[in-house]
Amino acid sequence: MNWSIVREKVKKFPLVTIIILLLNIVVGIITLSKGLDDMLYRYGGMYEGAFGKGEWLRAVFYAFIHMNWAHFSANMFCLVGFGYMLERNIGWWRFLLIYAGGIAGAAVAINFWGGYGFHAGASGAIWALMFAAVVYNIRYRENIKGAFLCVLINLSYSFTDSNVSIQGHLGGAIIGTVLAVFLCKRIEDFAYNDDSYN
Numbered sequence: 323m324n325w326s327i328v329r330e331k332v333k334k335f336p337l338v339t340i341i342i343l344l345l346n347i348v349v350g351i352i353t354l355s356k357g358l359d360d361m362l363y364r365y366g367g368m369y370e371g372a373f374g375k376g377e378w379l380r381a382v383f384y385a386f387i388h389m390n391w392a393h394f395s396a397n398m399f400c401l402v403g404f405g406y407m408l409e410r411n412i413g414w415w416r417f418l419l420i421y422a423g424g425i426a427g428a429a430v431a432i433n434f435w436g437g438y439g440f441h442a443g444a445s446g447a448i449w450a451l452m453f454a455a456v457v458y459n460i461r462y463r464e465n466i467k468g469a470f471l472c473v474l475i476n477l478s479y480s481f482t483d484s485n486v487s488i489q490g491h492l493g494g495a496i497i498g499t500v501l502a503v504f505l506c507k508r509i510e511d512f513a514y515n516d517d518s519y520n
């Protein structure tokens with residue numbers, strides 16, 4: 323057996339994407355089956371001014387709670403698509419940093435400009451991944467038209483549907499773009515190359 327080939331395949335396996343997906347599935351089953359309003363209020367919905375009340379954990383929990391099964395399914399579909407592409411090409415920790423940055427960026431935007439009501443879902447993180455994918459595709463000239471078409475479709479949806487958290491989307495997109503400028507490079511293009519799982 324050629325262990326170098328096996329090792330390379332392990333490096334390319336999108337483990338973090340799968341872990342995030344499974345976490346969302348578990349939380350989704352629990353929250354969507356028990357009633358959303360109570361879960362949003364008690365456990366995780368993000369809202370304007372939450373940080374001022376010391377509810378910092380909402381900045382994490384909100385990203386795993388979804389409004390309904392359609393909302394959940396759309397975000398998980400995008401997670402698998404963007405996650406598979408990015409994690410395989412830029413490495414697991416760079417991918418995870420962009421995903422976490424999107425969650426944080428969306429939470430900050432909602433905290434200051436969220437308006438009335440609760441915000442929930444992984445959309446901020448998904449938008450971070452989407453814009454990171456755009457940066458990656460531009461850098462390597464891969465499917466640039468497809469990347470921009472995806473962004474345009476999502477932008478039009480975000481500004482026409484009143485139930486969409488545009489604050490969360492844009493907060494995630496901004497952070498995702500900034501991080502992608504520094505992190506969205508192919509693993510082999512980084513100056514160092516050690517034996518760790520990149």
